Amino acid sequence: MRRIVVVGAGFAGVWSALSAARLLAEHRGEGSDIEIIVVAPRASLDLRPRFYEPDVATMTAPLGPLFAAVGVRFVAGTVEAVDPAGREVAFVDEAGRRTTLAYERLILASGSRLARPDLPGLGEHAFSIDQRDEAATFEAHLHDLAARPPSAARNTVVVIGGGFTGIEMAMELPARLRAILGEDAPVRVVLLEQSAVIGPELGDNPRPVIAEALASQGIECRLETSVTQIDAGGVRTTAGDRIESLSVLWTGGMRASDLTRCLPGERDALGRLHVDRHLRVPGAPDVFAAGDTACAATDDAGNHTLMSCQHALVLGRFAGHNAAADLVGAGLLPYAQERYGTCLDLGPWGSVVTAGWDRAVQLAGPDAKATKRFINGTAIMPPPPVRAEALAAADPLARVAART
Numbered sequence: 001m002r003r004i005v006v007v008g009a010g011f012a013g014v015w016s017a018l019s020a021a022r023l024l025a026e027h028r029g030e031g032s033d034i035e036i037i038v039v040a041p042r043a044s045l046d047l048r049p050r051f052y053e054p055d056v057a058t059m060t061a062p063l064g065p066l067f068a069a070v071g072v073r074f075v076a077g078t079v080e081a082v083d084p085a086g087r088e089v090a091f092v093d094e095a096g097r098r099t100t101l102a103y104e105r106l107i108l109a110s111g112s113r114l115a116r117p118d119l120p121g122l123g124e125h126a127f128s129i130d131q132r133d134e135a136a137t138f139e140a141h142l143h144d145l146a147a148r149p150p151s152a153a154r155n156t157v158v159v160i161g162g163g164f165t166g167i168e169m170a171m172e173l174p175a176r177l178r179a180i181l182g183e184d185a186p187v188r189v190v191l192l193e194q195s196a197v198i199g200p201e202l203g204d205n206p207r208p209v210i211a212e213a214l215a216s217q218g219i220e221c222r223l224e225t226s227v228t229q230i231d232a233g234g235v236r237t238t239a240g241d242r243i244e245s246l247s248v249l250w251t252g253g254m255r256a257s258d259l260t261r262c263l264p265g266e267r268d269a270l271g272r273l274h275v276d277r278h279l280r281v282p283g284a285p286d287v288f289a290a291g292d293t294a295c296a297a298t299d300d301a302g303n304h305t306l307m308s309c310q311h312a313l314v315l316g317r318f319a320g321h322n323a324a325a326d327l328v329g330a331g332l333l334p335y336a337q338e339r340y341g342t343c344l345d346l347g348p349w350g351s352v353v354t355a356g357w358d359r360a361v362q363l364a365g366p367d368a369k370a371t372k373r374f375i376n377g378t379a380i381m382p383p384p385p386v387r388a389e390a391l392a393a394a395d396p397l398a399r400v401a402a403r404t
């Protein structure tokens with residue numbers, strides 16, 4: 001039996017597996033000796049973009065029935081290394097045993113992790129919402145604050161990092177804190193951003209809207225400010241002052257999975273592998289990369305994928321198609337995704353929707369909230385476990401033709 005192994009069951013991994021299954025179904029004769037295996041710690045899709053929402057422990061969707069419906073085999077495990085020359089991955093299975101799995105084609109879709117620099121107290125005293133268990137720990141901590149004696153530190157949350165994640169979480173916090181501590185509690189949310197502007201990676205166009213939303217919830221934004229130290233009672237800022245807080249949240253950016261280091265070739269500043277137009281890793285011709293592990297050109301105008309669901313969902317469809325097509329001798333598809341948009345949740349104020357790489361604001365305020373609800377509740381969800389429906393949804397060209 002020949003194998004396509006997909007590492008990771010996130011957005012890119014799920015759609016890689018479905019798309020490979022779709023291609024093999026179309027080439028039944030050539031592909032009947034090929035199996036698709038997904039290796040990941042759990043057969044469920046963690047909905048990372050929703051980790052700023054309440055009830056975060058429930059933010060996951062089962063994948064077992066879906067994989068069974070399309071004939072994808074799931075292996076529970078954590079990959080420790082990829083050997084591109086020997087064409088195998090080394091992984092630790094559920095029982096803690098070390099073992100290997102050979103492949104003919106590999107799709108690396110192991111995502112990203114929050115970057116954690118060497119900052120005093122970060123590991124011991126800061127919360128994060130990068131992974132579901134971490135976000136659930138933060139949520140439980142917020143609820144536990146109600147049992148603590150009232151103090152400025154109890155009523156204050158410091159969010160470090162004024163990017164996409166930091167803004168979305170900060171916008172939720174005043175209302176969440178008041179619900180926990182009492183409507184009259186003097187709650188305080190401080191958002192620290194090291195650059196001179198809020199949401200530096202979001203560009204100039206949506207910034208006035210974001211600033212208005214932050215002000216509406218009384219969020220204190222401190223620009224050109226980070227922290228030098230975090231302890232159990234608060235932070236010391238780079239401006240030299242101290243903020244008392246029992247709840248410090250670190251949102252300082254993401255880095256590609258360490259497995260990218262197993263492969264030869266160039267990586268970008270986020271650790272992502274540069275891939276060619278077919279999403280192949282140059283220097284490891286049997287390996288494709290998708291999602292947060294890949295830096296791919298989206299068009300001929302010089303734009304590249306971001307670490308986002310929007311790109312992971314489509315990269316996965318192309319990577320799966322191309323890995324399978326490569327094995328059965330069918331045509332590979334060049335990845336392209338010219339349409340780009342963002343939707344940022346701004347809590348009780350609403351949302352902001354932008355279009356294009358200059359992020360021109362299309363809609364802002366309560367009216368934009370429906371778009372965010374659609375993205376979070378429908379667009380990023382896996383298809384139902386119905387073979388024909390799931391395979392049809394995995395068609396890379398249909399996805400690009402529709403709004404992505």
Ligand SMILES: Cc1cc2nc3c(=O)[nH]c(=O)nc-3n(C[C@H](O)[C@H](O)[C@H](O)COP(=O)(O)OP(=O)(O)OC[C@H]3O[C@@H](n4cnc5c(N)ncnc54)[C@H](O)[C@@H]3O)c2cc1C
Pocket residue numbers: 007008009010011012013039040041042046047048049050051052077078079080109110111112129130131164165257259290291292293306307308309310311312343
């Ligand atoms: C708080 C937060 C908010 C976000 N908000 C948005 C948003 O609003 N819009 C947006 O587009 N994007 C958002 N993102 C980014 C988005 O979640 C990621 O870009 C997306 O999840 C990338 O998909 P992926 O499949 O590449 O990786 P992931 O979703 O991270 O999936 C990686 C998969 O690989 C598995 N894995 C990891 N290491 C291994 C290993 N060694 N062995 C086996 N399996 C492994 C993981 O368990 C997981 O199944 C947000 C991210 C966070 C953290």
